[in-house]
Amino acid sequence: MRKEDCFYLGKIAKKFSFKGEVLAYLDTDEPELYENLESVFVECNKHLVPFFIETSSLHKNDFLRIRFEDVNTEEEADTLLGNDLYLPLQLLPKLTGNKFYFHEVIGFEVEDKRLGYVGEIQSINDTTAQPLFEVLKGDTEILIPMIDHFLVKIDRENKKIIMDLPEGLIEMYL
Secondary structure, three states: OOHHHEEEEEEEEEEOOOOOOEEEEEOOOOHHHHOOOOEEEEEEOOEEEEEEEEEEEEEOOOEEEEEEOOOOOHHHHHOOOOOEEEEEHHHOOOOOOOOOOHHHHOOOEEEEOOOEEEEEEEEEEOOOOOOEEEEEEOOEEEEEEOOHHHEEEEEOOOOEEEEOOOOOOOHHHO
């Protein structure tokens, strides 16, 4: 499995028992969706390795207590600490309305209610305090804050995001 075909689920944070169980921090708002997984991909030496789950249960909100098949000792669990967990993209719950996954809208057109076509989303910058759409119009990169108030509609069928942007935001790039 390639990393590009997966989404980041979380990280193996610490050992839980002397029998090889671990606690994984889940990077999600709905950890209960991932309580009964059969398997996950664990990133080991930059490769995704499938690990089958014997048992798992939620632990203190954001953690999943996992017992992997063939991991039976503290020493074996030690080798997994700090490793990232991934799942195939097709296991992501479908979002509707104006909710979307960042990877889902790459390549979508941005349309402003006032100006019309703005450009195509090349990527999303989430390293800033406010995530930004990185939109390309010709050779010009336009950064648009991802603010719920600006989002009018996510049109998945036509691969378009319709926005109501403040006057002057787009014009300052052109």
